[in-house]
Amino acid sequence: MTTPLLDVRGLSIALPPGADRPLAVDNLTFTLNPDEILCVVGESGSGKSMTAHAMMGLLPAPHVRVAGGSLLFKGKDVLAMPEAEQRSLRGGRIAMVFQEPMTALNPLMRVGRQIGESLREHTDLPAPARRARVVELLAQVGLPNPAELAEAYPFRLSGGQRQRVMIAMALACQPDILIADEPTTALDVTTQKQILDLIRSIQAERHMGMMFITHDFGVVAEIAHRVAVMRHGKLVEYGAASDVLNRPQHPYTRQLIASVPHYIEHRDDHAKTGAPLLVADKVRKVFNVGGGLFKKSKQVVAGDDLSLTIHPGETVGLVGESGSGKSTLGRSIVGLIKPDSGRILFEGTDLLALDRKGFRPYRRAVQMVFQDPYASLNPRHRVGDIVAQGPVAFGEDRNRALARARELLAMVGLDGSAADRFPHEFSGGQRQRIGIARALAMEPKLLVADEPVSALDVSVQGQVLDLLDDIRRRLNLAMLFITHDLRVAAQVCDTIAVMRRGKIVEMGTAREVFTHPRDTYTRSLLDAIPGKAWHIPVDLQQAPAGAH
Amino acid sequence: MMNSDFWRAFARNKGAVLGLVILIAIVVLAAFASVFFPGDPWEMATAPFQPPLSEDALLGSDMLGRDIASGIAHGARVSLLIGLTSTAAALAIGVTLGALAGFHGGKVDDAIMRFTELFQTIPNFVLAVVLVAIFTPSLTTIVLAIAIVSWPPLARLARAEFLSLRSREFVQAAITTGQSNSTIILRQILPNSLSPIIVSASLMVATAILLESSLSFLGLGDPNAMSWGYMIGAARTVIRQAWWMSVFPGLAIVLTVLALNLVGEGLNDALNPKLARSRG
């Protein structure tokens, strides 16, 4: 075999004293060959991005530094090179695409110039030739009107377009290695598919070596040739993609793959019994954005003619991409937003017709679990208080409410001492459990869960989904489950409603929607699910949770 | 929040500790001014124009033979008193308006913010001069004038805090669990918005002291209270003959304001640890 493009040997990266562990990356060894996509997979804190940052000289000096090992590019140690030589590699021979397209571009510089800067640094092209090359690059990454777009400022571009600009910037000097650090994580699923397709075709065309960092095994299945799985800074499994995906060896890899949300076959359709618990009828909400004394505001239709039914014990999934209006409907049901028109009937009573006082009793019946486990708990209150505050507001004796809070915390899988501690002492997954306990303390009949797992790591995601599923069956709760991830919806929902631009385009049982989608948008969403051609190894598939 | 974590974070900032020591010394000087320097600071104590390190006047005397050191000690009272009370008054106006604007949003917010903008546009020192001059100088008018020109930044800060906290999920959770507006404001939002307000308030005491000294420098001080600004203003015309008359009161102001600013920065480090920490 020829020398690999990149040869990482025994790389260790030290964290500052006082961090949760001494080494961010611990004795890491792997190689990257030309014309190959290597996926580095891991959860947050696994050290997967640190490796890339070390290569690009982006480690936050002086706190974080390379403690040992070498990074050989075409046989030459990058870490031993003088700064100027390292710089000529960066953006020249090794280029990088980042996770957050919204913040990765300088907001005050035209995108064409930002791409041109790379050419200016690494080539001796004269200015007109640079400009022509920028337009050519923008065309290559599939952007419309490239000449015009080069003159635009980043804020005029969508997330997907910005990520294309980032890719064009990375390709500017024909690099040998492209590092992509979770480049599609911040994007909607349909945009993610387009960007993945683009990245794959560009890599194949130019025979680049590519290091693709991700947490999502679906994405891995979509593009990887080889896979490296990292945990707590250590490499735990390393091999060809087909081996790792279909015959994972290390328990951690197996756990990660088992937690990939997926549609579960043989799930029974929900038997709708009795009168509906909640009926949303032609709900409409328009937001006025901006505006002031002298200027007209822009109107954004967040919900238009939304109708939806939830039966007792049923879990309805509300699926849509960002800005589709799915949260607006959820928030309208719990009374955080007042829709402009329509009705929301709870056990036959129109909640929207009630005044503040009349609505109050229904607050108990409809509860919400929020998205961000770090923002949804008051940092200055003890966990026991947080859970007990609701019942206390409804006149419950404080001591009784606290005792009940302890029971609920035990029920969501936290130990007894949790009630006396503060939120910052808990991990994201544990905080989400506290949020669930807070909702349950009100003894609701309907739980609105707004993206309850999207801020969590995959393995934790699975645990929280299991908990929600377990609880709703034990308490016969109805649930409105709002998510952007069809796979998650498919795993926990009986019924799925698909939303697009403020409208529900399709609603049916999970099985129908998944196997026989009627709407073209639903089909494009399903088609965009990363790794749909890959089937999770049978021994790692979850038991069909819906089977009663 | 005055726990050991707070003090440890505060103590890590050396400047803040130094500031606190200076500040305590000034407070002691003010509190025991009549013990250290018995007698009226307006009375003649020694011969006029005595240079520093004279027998009867450590820091020299002025053109009427008044002791500069005694004036500085008594002036500390006025400075601290006006600094604290006017900040308290500005806090009352600013935080109330800001909290209302931030919590209610919409039209209430619009109206309050226009009002705030108006007061932020007016050159605040000019307004303070006009107000004190028209309503005749006294401790009360000075405190009120300083409060009236100083509240807008506090209102903006309180508004920004309330606005962002109001949309935070834990506040929304409080709404969905049926807690009342007053509970939400007092138990959920206010405790979380307090630290930046405390930091700004500590810096505002310093600004208020500067404002007061500037007013009395122009002759708009309370005629019955000895103050640092007045001493410098009176010394201005004789600066060629007696530099000490303006130098020492000026140093007193610099030390006090510097100490307050240092303490404010220390509070900021201790109360907003996320800004002080380099790794998120």
Place this chain on the structure above:
Amino acid sequence: MLGFAQLFASRLVKAAAILIAIVVMNFFLVHAAPGDPAMVMAGEAGAADEKFVTQLREQFGLDRPLYEQLGTYIGKVVQGDLGFSYRQQRPVWDILAERLPATLVLTLTAFILALAAGVALGTLAAVTVGTWADSAITVVALLAYATPIYWIGLMLSLLFSIQLGWLPAFGYETIGAGYTGLAHVADVAVHLILPVITLALFYMAGYARLTRASMLEVRSLDFVKTAKAKGLTQGRIVTRHVLRNAILPVITVAGIQAGQLVGGSILIETVFAWPGIGRLAFEAVLQRDYQVLLGIFLVTSVMVILFNILTDILYGLVDPRIQVSQ
């Protein structure tokens, strides 16, 4: 450029609204000021009998309802009539107009100096963070921020004029020298040095601290990582990517503080006997000439509004987003 014109127009409308509010406020302050104008006039005329005072009141509309008087007042202000100073026996506007240029020269120069030097020092501190240069700038800024500007003025003139004799201690020009042309400009410039430095120092300190903090914050943003990953040199990253973004909050604060800077000129002009409206304000305070004082209040407010428009334009030039969102 259409967006820019719109931005400018909306700023003008806002400025007009604020101006009207200030005029109304000024009217009520005039009313609150001690001394019934009719009594004063009668006093000046030497005939203080009741009948004459009543007659004067009717003549000047002082017996009309308050809102009518407000209307008359606004009408007068629009025509540039800011009242009459009985102390100086001249219209207030004439007195102010004579003093205005000196103040404009002083405040504008100080504003530009404070902004330019503050940003430069803050940048220097940020790129050398943790070294002696950074510490020195931080300490100087901290001291300048804690010192009353009139005292700095006194100390600077004590040192540079009285002790060293390098610079004139007060005034606008050398009296009786009769310079013309360039020599006159140079003479004024020399007189301007101490007042401008004194006035600028305090704000420069603030802007330096803010620039430093803002640079350090921007330095950790994602797009700076992108710039590094492009292999750009440190210098280019700082000038092209960090500084431009870091300067935005500085401009905002400069706009907000314009009012304080204009107010500070009262103290500076008093210390250096600079013949502007600040010095006039001090004289008006001494003589309790409320008409002049309130005229100054109005004129300085207009100055602040102009400074604000200036900083808004500056912000709009630096940040392309503002033209769309506003």
